[in-house]
Amino acid sequence: MTVQDTLPEARTRAYDFAAIAKDLFGTAVVCLLLMVPIVAYKSIITQYSLVLEPRWETVTVLLLIVLAGRLAMHLFVWHRVPARPVASASAPKASLAEMIGPYVFPALVVFALVLPFISGFDRRTIDLSIYILTYIMLAWGLNIVVGLAGLLDLGYVAFYAVGAYAYALLSTVYFPYWFGDGIVPWAFYITLPIAGLLAALWGVILGFPVLRLRGDYLAIVTLAFGEIIRLVLINWFEFTNGPQGITVPKATFFGLPFTAGDDGFAAFFGIEHDRIYFYIFLYYVILALALLTYFVTNRLRRLPIGRAWEALREDEIACRSLGINTTNTKLTAFAIGAMFGGFAGSFFAARQGFVSPESFVFIESAIILAIVVLGGLGSQIGIVIAAIVVMGSFELFRELNFLKAILPEGAEPSQLRMLAVGLGMVLMMRFRPRGFVTRRQPTVFLKERKAVSGDLVKEGHG
Amino acid sequence: MEYFLQQLINGVTLGSIYGLIAIGYTMVYGIIGMINFAHGDVFMVGSVTAFLVVLGMGLTGGSGLFLIILALLLVAAIAMIVASAYNWTIERLAYKPLRGSFRLAPLISAIGMSIVLQEFVRINQEGRPKPVQPIVTGGYELMTRVTESGEFIVRLTNMQILIIISTLVLMAVFTTLIQKTSLGRAQRACEQDQKMAALLGIDVDRTISITFIMGAALAAFAGLMFFLYYGVTDFFVGFLAGIKAFTAAVLGGIGSLPGAMLGGLVIGLIETMWSAYFTVEYKDVAAFTVLVVVLIFLPQGLLGKPEVEKV
Numbered sequence: 175m176t177v178q179d180t181l182p183e184a185r186t187r188a189y190d191f192a193a194i195a196k197d198l199f200g201t202a203v204v205c206l207l208l209m210v211p212i213v214a215y216k217s218i219i220t221q222y223s224l225v226l227e228p229r230w231e232t233v234t235v236l237l238l239i240v241l242a243g244r245l246a247m248h249l250f251v252w253h254r255v256p257a258r259p260v261a262s263a264s265a266p267k268a269s270l271a272e273m274i275g276p277y278v279f280p281a282l283v284v285f286a287l288v289l290p291f292i293s294g295f296d297r298r299t300i301d302l303s304i305y306i307l308t309y310i311m312l313a314w315g316l317n318i319v320v321g322l323a324g325l326l327d328l329g330y331v332a333f334y335a336v337g338a339y340a341y342a343l344l345s346t347v348y349f350p351y352w353f354g355d356g357i358v359p360w361a362f363y364i365t366l367p368i369a370g371l372l373a374a375l376w377g378v379i380l381g382f383p384v385l386r387l388r389g390d391y392l393a394i395v396t397l398a399f400g401e402i403i404r405l406v407l408i409n410w411f412e413f414t415n416g417p418q419g420i421t422v423p424k425a426t427f428f429g430l431p432f433t434a435g436d437d438g439f440a441a442f443f444g445i446e447h448d449r450i451y452f453y454i455f456l457y458y459v460i461l462a463l464a465l466l467t468y469f470v471t472n473r474l475r476r477l478p479i480g481r482a483w484e485a486l487r488e489d490e491i492a493c494r495s496l497g498i499n500t501t502n503t504k505l506t507a508f509a510i511g512a513m514f515g516g517f518a519g520s521f522f523a524a525r526q527g528f529v530s531p532e533s534f535v536f537i538e539s540a541i542i543l544a545i546v547v548l549g550g551l552g553s554q555i556g557i558v559i560a561a562i563v564v565m566g567s568f569e570l571f572r573e574l575n576f577l578k579a580i581l582p583e584g585a586e587p588s589q590l591r592m593l594a595v596g597l598g599m600v601l602m603m604r605f606r607p608r609g610f611v612t613r614r615q616p617t618v619f620l621k622e623r624k625a626v627s628g629d630l631v632k633e634g635h636g
Numbered sequence: 637m638e639y640f641l642q643q644l645i646n647g648v649t650l651g652s653i654y655g656l657i658a659i660g661y662t663m664v665y666g667i668i669g670m671i672n673f674a675h676g677d678v679f680m681v682g683s684v685t686a687f688l689v690v691l692g693m694g695l696t697g698g699s700g701l702f703l704i705i706l707a708l709l710l711v712a713a714i715a716m717i718v719a720s721a722y723n724w725t726i727e728r729l730a731y732k733p734l735r736g737s738f739r740l741a742p743l744i745s746a747i748g749m750s751i752v753l754q755e756f757v758r759i760n761q762e763g764r765p766k767p768v769q770p771i772v773t774g775g776y777e778l779m780t781r782v783t784e785s786g787e788f789i790v791r792l793t794n795m796q797i798l799i800i801i802s803t804l805v806l807m808a809v810f811t812t813l814i815q816k817t818s819l820g821r822a823q824r825a826c827e828q829d830q831k832m833a834a835l836l837g838i839d840v841d842r843t844i845s846i847t848f849i850m851g852a853a854l855a856a857f858a859g860l861m862f863f864l865y866y867g868v869t870d871f872f873v874g875f876l877a878g879i880k881a882f883t884a885a886v887l888g889g890i891g892s893l894p895g896a897m898l899g900g901l902v903i904g905l906i907e908t909m910w911s912a913y914f915t916v917e918y919k920d921v922a923a924f925t926v927l928v929v930v931l932i933f934l935p936q937g938l939l940g941k942p943e944v945e946k947v
Contacts, residue, residue, distance in 0.1 A: 204721055204724070207717065207718055207721035208718075208721055208722060210718070211684075211688040211689060211692075211714070211718060212681070212684060212685060212718075212757060212761065213760050215688050215692060216761060216762070217687070217688060217691060217766055218762070219762075219764060219766070224691055224766060224767075226691055226692055326740050326743065326744070328747070383928065383932050384928075386932065386935070387935070389740060390670065390671045390739075390740070390743045391886075393671075393740075393743055394671065394882060394931070395927065395931050395932075398879065398925075398927045398928055399924075399928065401879075401920070401924055402921050402928075405917075405918070405921050408917075409917040409921075536875070537751070540747060540751060543744070543747070547744055589755070589758070589759050590759065592751055592754075592755045593752055593755040595748075595751060596748045596749065596750070596751030596752035596755060597748065597752055598748070599744055599745065599747060599748025599751070600748040600749055600752065602748075603730075603734055603737070603741045603742075603745040603748070604729075604730070604733050604734065604745070607737050
């Protein structure tokens, strides 16, 4: 168009210092408004009264950081004229991803299988891995609803709660009453499928009324359902023991409890008793459950029902006009997603040996959703990476002691973790709305499998 | 009867607060069609800011009436400005870049923002609830009935009068703003057709920003009232109040301003009556159930227009 385009070094605009100064001034004003009462004065409850503690140095530091960042953006980034998109630049990158793509998952599985041995049976590593795998499984379950069917479910933790309470109540109250105490060591194995079925049933019960709703209304209603279930768990004292929760028997190795006694796991195999066996056992149980989730989802995606889910995510009206039964499609997505949540909940109860409504607050749903979102709505490998990043960063934040300088007195760096998760969700939506792993392997193809980049996929109106 | 009257007064007071928050939801939904999930937390920011300013000024119930009114006006102004700055920033950072993205993107971003606001306030102000001595005290005894167990007095406190009257004043100002000024006309135009409004010379981005600012100011005022009424605030008050106010907005018909106020009153009354006549533990369940039932059976709300799905 103009001469500028022909000159490569002219891809920048001249600095408009007056405009930059004005922008920085505006930024400073807004920043001060955001920070002045809330950051600048901390209210402290002392023995007798509330007092305010001024923290102006923190405000100054934060303000300078923001201004410096903005100035740097002005000087080095924003003055560039945006380069014109270069066509087909992504082709070589795509082939590399295609080459290693099929090996990523088997490699991860092999790594997960040998992890307890590599870590030298370190209890902390195994514990953290169990924790991460639980969230991977939950996120894979939620992924069916959110990532595949495109139904934003903010109450997923309710199904987790159903699974956990199903195990807790059946193993402590109903099984001993119906079948006698001998059944209790086996309760985990019997309850696991029941918990899944109950959660699936609840998925249908909660899914049925909300079928007509779309998008954000659906999200809010599922949030309300999740909160209703939690409030009932808290208040229905006779049934759930209210906020005190229920102490439940921990999982056993096919009837052999992990105790030092004569009938325990160690005695049966003639080895020294050690708590670590319990954790290794739990690790493989949750690994198996997570892999089950993965394979079932993957098979379902290739069935007509899975195709219908993905079609529903892209365009509901088109689905209906093509004769897809949207009622069944949504209900199966809810039910199957909920079922895996129920499995995970049952496992959670058997691991903790204790359940209480405290564990099933909205923020848990938000964390699981954040993992799915960061993993890229629909990508299963992405979810694994996101779960490791999110849960690992939770651990990492405990170590970041240098952050204490900008935090108020008494605040721990670990408190920043949810802040980081929230920011992560916002940034993800802004910069990579289709996730880090944007490539999609189509499940339907004409002649050859051709992967498409997520950037090229037209955004559906889910 | 007396008992019912008392509950009616309490319910209308609570409903006024919900109504003020609900306006923010309904306006934002009307203009850009998204649920500002972080709106409840903007209400919380207003509430916490008001608390800090009140504490900083050393305002107590013992100060003179004139002084209290003057001070509260100042507190309200500061809280409204701060909350507006928050909502404006949120819109600029988290929602504006997402226009034209897929439908769930702004909502997910809003959930992220809600978490950010809660944690930001929690880190800076501790997690514990902050109590304050009552500032607006006194009231009137409307009715007394002597029963066997003692006498039951129907009270209308000055705080309740303050909440109800200031809500009415704000609503009047606000309705005039929307109905009579060019700004309000621009907002209504953007609500109907953004592209056409832009072609006719309306700065759509600016109008949307102003909508967020107005919603935040009303929420912050509600936050101040909430904190004065209950005498306590913390980083988490925005979650429940936000969902209930959203319920109010949906019940009244999303996009409709009188609807939001009406919805707020209905939700406030349902919640109070439920606590008074059934169980106080399940009052939140009652509010959530209303939300579910309304969305399923009356998605266009009491005063809203039915939404037509376009291909």
